[in-house]
Amino acid sequence: MPERIKHVPxxxxxxxxxxxxxxxxxxxxxxxxxxxxxxxxKVLEESEEINARGVxxxxxxxxxxxxxxxxxxxxxxxxxxxxxxxxxxxxxx
Amino acid sequence: MVxxxxxxxxxxxLREEMMPHIWCAGCGNGIVLNCFVHALDELKADLDKLVVxxxxxxxxxxxxxxxxxxxxxxxxxxxxxxxGVKLANPELDVVIVSxxxxxxxxxxxxxxxxxRRNIGIxxxxxxxxxxxxxxxxxxxxxxxxxLTTTSPYGNSEHPFxxxxxxxxxxxxxxxxxxxxxxxxxxxxxxRLMQKEGFCxxxxxxxxxxxxxxxxKMRSGLEMMGWFRKASVxxxxxxxxxxxxxxxxxxxxxxxxxEKMSYEKLFHEKIAQINEKTMExxx
Numbered sequence: 525m526p527e528r529i530k531h532v533p534x535x536x537x538x539x540x541x542x543x544x545x546x547x548x549x550x551x552x553x554x555x556x557x558x559x560x561x562x563x564x565x566k567v568l569e570e571s572e573e574i575n576a577r578g579v580x581x582x583x584x585x586x587x588x589x590x591x592x593x594x595x596x597x598x599x600x601x602x603x604x605x606x607x608x609x610x611x612x613x614x615x616x617x
Numbered sequence: 618m619v620x621x622x623x624x625x626x627x628x629x630x631l632r633e634e635m636m637p638h639i640w641c642a643g644c645g646n647g648i649v650l651n652c653f654v655h656a657l658d659e660l661k662a663d664l665d666k667l668v669v670x671x672x673x674x675x676x677x678x679x680x681x682x683x684x685x686x687x688x689x690x691x692x693x694x695x696x697x698x699x700x701g702v703k704l705a706n707p708e709l710d711v712v713i714v715s716x717x718x719x720x721x722x723x724x725x726x727x728x729x730x731x732x733r734r735n736i737g738i739x740x741x742x743x744x745x746x747x748x749x750x751x752x753x754x755x756x757x758x759x760x761x762x763x764l765t766t767t768s769p770y771g772n773s774e775h776p777f778x779x780x781x782x783x784x785x786x787x788x789x790x791x792x793x794x795x796x797x798x799x800x801x802x803x804x805x806x807x808r809l810m811q812k813e814g815f816c817x818x819x820x821x822x823x824x825x826x827x828x829x830x831x832x833k834m835r836s837g838l839e840m841m842g843w844f845r846k847a848s849v850x851x852x853x854x855x856x857x858x859x860x861x862x863x864x865x866x867x868x869x870x871x872x873x874x875e876k877m878s879y880e881k882l883f884h885e886k887i888a889q890i891n892e893k894t895m896e897x898x899x
Contacts, residue, residue: 547623554642556837562797579642598655598799601647602637603625 543610544590548581552604555579559596559605565589568596630654630664632684639678643837645796645822646676649743652799653714654683656806668711670699672719675750676743676822679714693723696731699738707737707880710810717744717758721777725757732786735814736879741806742817744779745824753827760861764831779819781856784872789814791856791872795821795844798868805870814878821848821866 533539546567553575560568560582567590571583582605590607597606628636631654640646657667670688671680672695680687686709690698699711713720720728720742731738747765748754755765755772758779762771783791790812794802802820809816823829823840834840844866851859852869859867 549625552637554637556643558643558837558841561838561841577637595799598651598803599648599797601640601644601651603627603631603647603651606625606627608626 542592544587544592545608545610546584546587546590546596547606547608548584549604550581551576552602553577553579553581554602554604555581556601557582558599558601562599563596564593565591627651627654627658630657630684631682635682638682640675641826643823643825643840644675645745645820645824645837646679646743648796648799649676649714649741649802649820649822650679650682652802653679653712653741653806655803656810659803660807660810662710662810666709668699668702668709670695670702670711670713670715672713672715672724673750674716674719674748675745676714676716677719693719694727695719696724696727696738696740700727700731700736703736703738703880704883707884711738712810713738713740715740715742716749717742717746717777717779718748718756721779721782722757729782729786732783732788732815732817734879735787735789735876737814737881739809739812739816740818741809741820742779743820743822745822745828747824747828749824749827753831758861760863763828765828766831776861778856778860780817780859780871783817783819784856787815787876788817788872789874789876789878790816790870792817792870793819793821793859793868795848795866795868796823797841797844797848798850801850801868808870808873812873813881814876821861821868 568582569585570580575581594607664685667685669680669683669685671677672690673692680689695713695715699713703711744758746759748756753765754767757777759772760776780791780793792805823837825837825840829840848866848868850869851867856871
């Protein structure tokens with residue numbers, strides 16, 4: 525076992541990892557697939573539905589895996605996706 | 618998962634009535650606009666003191682999409698118009714977002730002389746290797762042996778190395794990134810906005826519908842895959858050796874120097890002349 529995970533951190537009860545809230549503006553998506561391809565945690569996937577522009581927008585598969593890097597919102601050419609941090613009270617429930 | 622439509626946090630920098638934009642799926646121009654707007658947001662830029670100028674071409678639409686003072690100019694003359702804006706009011710930040718065909722084919726002479734004078738305008742050039750808007754003719758940046766509508770058997774003209782040209786002409790900040798390097802591009806645009814003098818960023822941008830279609834890269838993802846495979850980050854390397862070939866795209870910051878800008882020298886000179894004439898009059 526590596527040295528760093530032998531001991532439990534003292535503040536593990538207090539510190540909560542940030543949770544993400546992914547917002548998709550589906551009708552702005554043109555289906556280029558950059559957000560799906562370049563997500564480091566593979567949170568997104570192509571969906572079955574067809575939006576107003578006739579393409580398959582992404583769907584969120586596993587929002588809990590998101591690490592809030594916001595690369596999807598930085599690489600989106602159409603301003604159709606953005607990530608906000610969930611408020612801490614919501615995660616406690 | 619949240620279903621209701623919430624406004625994008627960056628939408629205050631965009632003209633919402635113009636959205637969604639006209640660019641194709643997978644086009645890099647949207648990413649250039651996104652990075653530019655991200656940089657403005659991080660800098661908390663004063664939108665009343667910012668002018669976005671663009672020329673003709675697909676990316677020329679940028680001036681119409683940003684919610685700032687903007688100027689959509691004639692073909693190749695974006696630097697000429699921006700020079701006028703900057704000299705008339707040196708307090709304004711003038712940013713040119715234009716394409717390789719506009720800035721380096723028809724507007725090549727304006728570019729080298731603006732860089733020589735070191736006038737304080739900022740140029741962001743999206744390089745998509747051809748004239749995308751008019752149907753994919755070969756331009757000054759088309760790589761050797763690339764297929765376009767006017768070179769169906771392969772291009773036999775040597776392309777421009779834009780960063781080398783800008784560095785040799787005397788620009789005070791020169792960088793090249795691809796649209797895959799979004800974070801570094803945003804950082805670079807922030808640096809560009811804060812610097813004095815002539816600054817230039819080349820953004821290697823995918824054009825899947827026009828250029829990629831004829832060169833075995835039919836989707837934006839395939840073109841981004843090429844950038845991912847071929848790009849090498851080499852900061853402050855020799856721009857003369859930074860040619861774009863199918864196997865190697867050298868990216869990074871190439872030049873970052875301090876130099877007195879033209880508009881300062883020009884307005885100082887005017888003040889000197891005014892003083893002298895006032896002395897003579899009295």
